[in-house]
Amino acid sequence: MTEAKGPLTDRAEAGTLPDEDVHDSASSPKRRKLGLILGTAAVIVLIIGAIWFIRHQTYGKYQQSTEDAYLQADSVTVSARVSGYISEVLVHENQDVKPGQPLLRIEAPDYPAQAAQGQAQINLAAANAENAQALIGEQEAAIAQARAMLAAAQTKARFAAAEVARYTPLAASGAEPREKLATLRTQAAQAAQDVAAQRATTEGAERRIASLQAQIAQAKAQGQSARAQLEAAQRNVRDMVIRASVAGRVGDLSARVGQFVQPGLRLMSVVPVEQLYLEANFKETQLGLMRQGQPAEIEVDALPGMTLHGHVASLAPGTGAQFSLLPPQNATGNFTKIVQRVPVRIAIDADPSIKKLLLPGMSVGVSVDTRSAREELERLKNNQQVRREAAK
Numbered sequence: 001m002t003e004a005k006g007p008l009t010d011r012a013e014a015g016t017l018p019d020e021d022v023h024d025s026a027s028s029p030k031r032r033k034l035g036l037i038l039g040t041a042a043v044i045v046l047i048i049g050a051i052w053f054i055r056h057q058t059y060g061k062y063q064q065s066t067e068d069a070y071l072q073a074d075s076v077t078v079s080a081r082v083s084g085y086i087s088e089v090l091v092h093e094n095q096d097v098k099p100g101q102p103l104l105r106i107e108a109p110d111y112p113a114q115a116a117q118g119q120a121q122i123n124l125a126a127a128n129a130e131n132a133q134a135l136i137g138e139q140e141a142a143i144a145q146a147r148a149m150l151a152a153a154q155t156k157a158r159f160a161a162a163e164v165a166r167y168t169p170l171a172a173s174g175a176e177p178r179e180k181l182a183t184l185r186t187q188a189a190q191a192a193q194d195v196a197a198q199r200a201t202t203e204g205a206e207r208r209i210a211s212l213q214a215q216i217a218q219a220k221a222q223g224q225s226a227r228a229q230l231e232a233a234q235r236n237v238r239d240m241v242i243r244a245s246v247a248g249r250v251g252d253l254s255a256r257v258g259q260f261v262q263p264g265l266r267l268m269s270v271v272p273v274e275q276l277y278l279e280a281n282f283k284e285t286q287l288g289l290m291r292q293g294q295p296a297e298i299e300v301d302a303l304p305g306m307t308l309h310g311h312v313a314s315l316a317p318g319t320g321a322q323f324s325l326l327p328p329q330n331a332t333g334n335f336t337k338i339v340q341r342v343p344v345r346i347a348i349d350a351d352p353s354i355k356k357l358l359l360p361g362m363s364v365g366v367s368v369d370t371r372s373a374r375e376e377l378e379r380l381k382n383n384q385q386v387r388r389e390a391a392k
Contacts, residue, residue, distance in 0.1 A: 038228055052378050062374060064290060065367035068341065069280035073299075073360040076246050076270045080261040083241040084108030093253045097244040097270060104255050104267065118230030125223030132215040139212060143205040151196035157195045160188035190307040248272040276358050278310060278346040280366045281320060283339050289370035290315065296346050299365045303357065309349045312368060316343040344368075 011220040088109040091097060163184045164215040255267040278298060282290065290312065298308040319340040321328055346366060348355065 020203075030229065042099045056313055057298045060369040062289065064282060064286040064319045064370055065365065066280050066282050066286070067363075067365050068282075069278055069346075069363060069364045070151045071281045071358055071360050071362045073271050073273060073276050075250075075251075075360070076248070078103060078242060078244075078264055078268045078270060079264050079266050080106060080242065081263055082106060082108055082111065083262050084235050084240065084260070086255055086257055086261060089253075091253070093250060093252050094167045095250045096248070097225055097250060098247050101245055102241050103250075105269075106240045106242070106261060106284050108236070108240055111233055115230060115233035115237055118226050118233050121226030122223055122230060125219045129216050129219035129223070132212045132219060136209060136212045136216075139205060139208050143161070143202065143209070146198065146202040146205045148370050150195065150202050151175060152190065153194040153198045157191035160184065162189040164188045167207045168305065176319050191223055201302060242267070244270055246270055246272050247253055247274065271360060273359065274352065276311065276348060276355060276360065278364060278366060280344045280346055280364075280368075281341040282344050282368075283341055284319065285339060287315070287342055287344075287374040290344065290368060291376075292368070294368055294370055294372055296366055298346070298348065301363045302359075302364075303354075307355065310346045310366075311349060314346040314347075318342075378388065 084106040085108075086104055088105040090102050090104055097103070164181070167181045167184050171178050212251065221317075251269045251271050252266075253268040260268065278296075292312050292314060294312045296310045296312060298310050300308065316323075319342050321340060346368075348358070350358075
C-alpha cells in the first residue's frame, strides 16, 4: 500500500525545502492543540474563580466558624441537707434517673423525734387555748352575777338615800327622833360602800376576760411557733431521703453506705444529658453580624461524617476574660493587643436518638450563618454616614 505524500513532503524528499520550514510545519498542530488546552484551562479557572468569588460574596464571608467549641450541660450537684449516716444508696454510677426519684437515704433518728415533739407542743398550745376559752365562759357568768349584785346594791343605796332624804325634815321638825335619822344615814353610807365594792368586783371580773383573751393569744402564738418547729422537723425528715431534682444521668458518685455526711457535702452529680447545648467561643471579630436565632451547622468529633443543625440561643454579656478569676488589667505595663473570644450558646436541634450519643465536654466544630443580619449592618453604616454628613 502506497502512502500519500503532500507537496511539502515531496519537496523535502527532493531536497528543495529548508529544514526549519519542515520543523515548523510539523509542530504547528501541536502548538494549536496546546493553545487550545491552555485557553480552555484558563476559561475553566476563570469560571471557577468567578463562582468562588460570587459564592464568597453571597455566602462564604457570612459563615463564621470555630473549633473552640464544646458540648455543655447544666449539671446539678447533689448534696446533703441534713447530718447523719448514709443508710442506703439507691442508684449506681451512670444510671439514668427521673425527677423525684430517690437517690439515697440518710439515717438521722433525731429528726423524727423533733417532729413528734413539735406535734406535742402544738397539741399543748391548743389545749391551753381551749382551757382559756372555757375560763372565759365561766368568767362571763361571774360578770353577769357581779353586775346583778351591783344592780341590787345600787337599788339598796338609792332606797337608803331616799329614806335619809325623807326622814331629814321629819327629824328637824321633831316628828321623828334624830337617832332614827342617824341610823338611816349609816345604812345609806353602807349601801353606797356596797355599791362601790360591787362595782370594783364587776370591773375586776371584766378585766379578767381581757387577761384570759391574752392567754388565748399567747397559746395561739405558742402553737404557731410549735407548728414552725414541726414543719422544720418534717422537712428534715423528708430531707433524709435525697431525690433527683432533674432528669439526667448520675455521675461522680462518691456516696457510700455508712458514710457520715453534713449539710452541703457533695455526694454525686446529675447531668441532664437530654438538655445539652453547645458553647462556642468565637473571636470578637466574628460577632458583628451574629444574632440570636441564626442557624448553625455542628460537626461533632465523636460522630465523623455527620452534620447536626442548631441555632444561636444567646450571646454572653462579655468576653471570657471579663468573667475569669483574675480579669486582665491592661492599664498596667506594656500592652499587646490580643483578639478576645466571646462565649456563644447554641441550641442543638437534633433527634433524641442522636442526642443520646452526645456527652458534655465533647469537642465540636460549629459554623453560624450570619446572612440574616447583613442588611442591618448596611443600615447601621448608612445611618452613621448620614450623621457624619449632618455633623459637617
